[in-house]
Structures are given as C-alpha cells and as structure tokens.
Amino acid sequence: MLETPQAAHAAEYIQDDLAHLMHPLYHPTDHQHPRIWVKGEGALLTDMEGYTFIDGLSGLWNVHIGHGRRELAEAAMHQMSTLAYASAYTGSTNLRTIELANRLSQLTYPSINTFFFTSGGAESTESSFKTARYYWKLRGKPDKVKFISRIHGYHGVTMAAGSATGIAGYWAMFEPRVPHFSHIESPYPYRFTGGDEHTSPGVAAANLLEAAILHEGADTVAGFIAEPIQGAGGVIVPQPDYFTRIREICDQYDVLLIADEVITGFGRTGRWFGLEHFGIEPDIMQFAKGITSGYVPLGGIGVSDTIRETLYNTPASSKYMHAYTYSGHPTTCAVALANLDVITQEGLVERAAEVGAYLQQQLQSLYEIEHVGDVRGIGMIAGVEIVANRETKAQFAPASGFTKHLARELLERGLFTRIVRDIICIAPPLVTTHAQIDQIVAIIRAAVPAAVAATHA
Numbered sequence: 001m002l003e004t005p006q007a008a009h010a011a012e013y014i015q016d017d018l019a020h021l022m023h024p025l026y027h028p029t030d031h032q033h034p035r036i037w038v039k040g041e042g043a044l045l046t047d048m049e050g051y052t053f054i055d056g057l058s059g060l061w062n063v064h065i066g067h068g069r070r071e072l073a074e075a076a077m078h079q080m081s082t083l084a085y086a087s088a089y090t091g092s093t094n095l096r097t098i099e100l101a102n103r104l105s106q107l108t109y110p111s112i113n114t115f116f117f118t119s120g121g122a123e124s125t126e127s128s129f130k131t132a133r134y135y136w137k138l139r140g141k142p143d144k145v146k147f148i149s150r151i152h153g154y155h156g157v158t159m160a161a162g163s164a165t166g167i168a169g170y171w172a173m174f175e176p177r178v179p180h181f182s183h184i185e186s187p188y189p190y191r192f193t194g195g196d197e198h199t200s201p202g203v204a205a206a207n208l209l210e211a212a213i214l215h216e217g218a219d220t221v222a223g224f225i226a227e228p229i230q231g232a233g234g235v236i237v238p239q240p241d242y243f244t245r246i247r248e249i250c251d252q253y254d255v256l257l258i259a260d261e262v263i264t265g266f267g268r269t270g271r272w273f274g275l276e277h278f279g280i281e282p283d284i285m286q287f288a289k290g291i292t293s294g295y296v297p298l299g300g301i302g303v304s305d306t307i308r309e310t311l312y313n314t315p316a317s318s319k320y321m322h323a324y325t326y327s328g329h330p331t332t333c334a335v336a337l338a339n340l341d342v343i344t345q346e347g348l349v350e351r352a353a354e355v356g357a358y359l360q361q362q363l364q365s366l367y368e369i370e371h372v373g374d375v376r377g378i379g380m381i382a383g384v385e386i387v388a389n390r391e392t393k394a395q396f397a398p399a400s401g402f403t404k405h406l407a408r409e410l411l412e413r414g415l416f417t418r419i420v421r422d423i424i425c426i427a428p429p430l431v432t433t434h435a436q437i438d439q440i441v442a443i444i445r446a447a448v449p450a451a452v453a454a455t456h457a
C-alpha cells in the first residue's frame with residue numbers, strides 16, 4: 001500500500017481509536033488496520049488514505065439513496081435551527097412526527113396506520129415485543145408472552161432482541177438469554193431439507209411454526225417475528241409459499257405476525273416493503289435503517305388497525321407505559337421526510353426493481369466459479385454463498401482462514417461488504433449504476449478463486 005502523508009496521519013488516528021474506542025463486534029486483533037472512512041458519494045466510500053471502494057452493503061444495509069445527499073443535510077439544518085428537539089411524550093407532539101406518521105400510513109400495508117418511533121432496529125424489536133404483550137394483556141390473555149423466531153434471523157442485540165436473534169455467536173458471552181424465546185429453522189431454500197410429495201418445502205418450513213406453537217402451548221405464544229427476506233443471517237429469500245402458510249398459522253393460533261422490515265423496508269427489495277412480494281400483511285411491522293437512509297438514527301413500529309383499536313379503547317389506568325426520549329424526534333423525522341421525498345421523486349423503489357433485476361442476473365454468472373454454491377436475492381439485496389464442496393455443500397473449515405482471505409481479496413479489489421458464513425452479502429445503494437454492478441460482479445469473480453488459492457497456499 002502507498003505510504004502517503006494521509007497514511008501517516010491515519011496511523012495516529014488508529015492509535016487513538018485503539019486506545020479509546022470499543023466497536024460493535026469488537027476484538028482488537030480484528031481492528032489493527034481499520035479503514036477510516038472520510039467521505040461518501042453515491043455508492044462510493046473513500047478512506048483517509050484516499051482509496052475509494054464500492055459500498056457493497058450501503059453502510060449496514062441502510063444508505064438507500066446513496067452517500068452525500070445535500071437534501072437530507074438541508075432538512076436537518078432547517079429543522080435543527082427551527083426546533084431541533086422536543087418531547088413527544090403523551091400531551092406533546094410536533095409537526096414533523098405527525099407528517100411522518102401520516103406519510104407512513106400511506107406507504108405501508110393498508111391495515112397498518114398507527115406508528116410509534118424509536119432510534120433504531122433493536123429498540124423497534126423491543127417495542128414490537130412489548131406492544132404484543134401489552135395487546136394480549138388488554139385482550140384478557142396475559143399468559144401470551146412468548147416469542148418464536150428463526151435460526152439465522154437477526155433482530156438486533158439488546159437483551160430481548162438478541163434473544164430473538166437466531167445467531168448463536170451473538171449469545172455465547174452474554175448468556176443467559178431472556179426467557180420465553182425459542183427458534184425454528186429458517187426456510188433457507190439452499191439448505192432446508194423438509195417437504196415431501198404432499199408438502200412443498202415452503203409449507204414444510206412454515207409448518208415448523210405450527211409445531212413450535214403447539215409445543216409451547218398456543219395460549220402462551222404472543223408473536224412470531226420474521227424478516228421477509230433474512231439479511232444479516234446470510235440473505236435468505238424464502239420459498240414463494242412460505243409466508244402464506246405462516247399467515248394462516250398465526251391466524252389459526254392467535255399469534256401476532258411481526259414483520260421485521262428493518263432491512264427490507266423502503267425499497268430495498270424493489271417494493272416498498274418486503275411482505276408485498278408474498279401478498280400478506282403483518283399485525284405489527286418494524287422498520288429503521290432505510291427510513292432515513294442512515295443519515296440520522298430512526299426506527300419505529302406500525303400496528304394494525306385491529307391492534308390500535310384495542311390499544312386505544314383501554315382505560316387510562318392501563319396506558320402504554322413504553323417510551324424513549326427520542327421517540328418522535330423532530331429532526332430525525334424531518335430527515336426521514338426528506339429521504340422519502342428523494343425515494344419517491346427519483347422513483348428509487350422502481351429503480352431497485354429494475355437495476356436489482358440486472359444485479360441478480362449478472363450475479364447468476366458467478367455459478368461458473370467452482371466454489372459458488374448458491375446465488376440468491378431479490379431487488380437490491382443478494383447473497384453469494386461460497387462452499388468448499390459444491391456437491392456436499394460443505395463449508396470451508398473456520399480454521400482454514402478462508403473467510404479472512406475472501407474479505408481481503410474483495411477489499412483489495414475495491415469492494416467493501418460483509419461476509420456471513422462465507423456468504424458474500426450484497427446490498428448496494430439503490431442509486432448504484434449498471435457499471436458499478438458490473439464492477440461488483442467482476443470483483444467477486446476474481447476474489448473467490450484468489451481466496452481459495454490463498455487458503456490452499
């Protein structure tokens with residue numbers, strides 16, 4: 001790597017970072033050569049040493065409209081200089097949060113028209129769980145307190161959200177988990193082996209929910225939480241009939257369906273929201289990330305008209321004692337409104353469908369490479385699963401160092417993204433160009449054999 005004056009300067013910053021910062025998923029040995037990001041423009045990120053990379057994951061699946069949009073900066077500046085913050089606790093409200101809730105009622109599922117705002121994904125998960133329990137208590141079913149989620153599901157890592165998250169690596173050093181959470185297998189078309197001549201794999205995978213509800217006792221289960229397309233667990237697109245059966249099961253056993261649309265919301269999949277692909281509606285939906293394209297932290301939940309009806313027709317003595325200081329923050333809501341303007345005015349949802357189809361099609365060409373086991377995705381979200389053996393679908397042994405080689409080979413060629421269980425996750429900004437998509441695919445095509453060679457060297 002070139003020794004530039006900025007590189008020397010970067011070294012000083014890294015020393016200070018190592019001295020004073022703890023990062024998400026942190027271990028200092030993984031952090032000796034962090035990139036110091038200093039600039040973003042469209043789908044590109046530039047580090048302090050002057051190197052430019054394609055932002056293959058839109059930050060953390062959130063920078064939908066791309067980096068460097070002045071409209072959002074101006075919306076924040078205008079709102080901050082007028083009214084940066086005011087409490088939105090009951091009895092207070094503000095113009096931007098009213099406007100945003102109103103806008104969301106038009107954009108989200110027809111039956112979802114009432115919203116509660118948070119600062120991000122995990123707070124939204126907590127809010128969904130608490131709202132579900134609250135609802136069942138109001139409905140005279142106080143024993144309905146349990147939640148079922150899926151292995152490979154990701155819902156954040158606060159205590160309750162982390163207990164719903166189905167990735168054991170996040171649990172190990174923080175056990176015990178919160179009680180009343182259990183997991184079923186994911187639909188995962190590449191690896192799910194259920195189903196027979198009478199039952200499709202999608203229905204078989206959904207039936208696991210029925211079995212889990214019966215095992216727990218339907219009178220004790222409050223909700224089932226699922227991402228329409230699993231993201232952080234390795235980009236898993238369910239079979240087309242999976243969610244229809246899930247909806248049926250939830251209805252049959254009085255279990256609330258909570259759609260975690262934190263990644264799939266606001267156009268990522270080529271539709272405004274992920275469950276639109278499957279023709280069903282949730283009882284509670286949660287969102288974050290793309291609502292502001294990550295420019296400021298904001299999340300929230302939306303509840304169905306049925307839930308709202310129960311919540312609003314309760315005596316004041318059992319009011320909704322759930323709250324965050326930043327719920328309904330005027331500035332974050334102003335930025336969300338400006339972001340939704342950009343998405344709408346520039347037709348980015350339609351663009352995600354169109355350019356996303358190109359992305360998916362180009363990625364299919366990667367099957368030419370020996371170790372590419374599965375390529376999957378929808379719109380502007382995709383996963384390329386690399387395996388040691390295509391026949392057996394066996395993964396590279398963790399001790400082989402393959403994952404680290406793969407990350408380095410991608411980065412050296414100019415693609416910055418995340419790898420989960422050797423699945424290269426791809427979710428670039430919705431404004432990514434065709435030429436940049438070609439570049440992403442070319443980089444993966446070259447990086448995978450190079451990583452395999454480095455592993456065997």
Ligand SMILES: Cc1ncc(COP(=O)(O)O)c(C=O)c1O
Pocket residue numbers: 060120121122123125154155156157227231232260261262263288
């Ligand atoms: C589907 C989903 N839900 C929840 C979260 C948690 O969001 P946060 O990191 O803002 O707490 C994430 C984060 O990646 C997510 O992908």
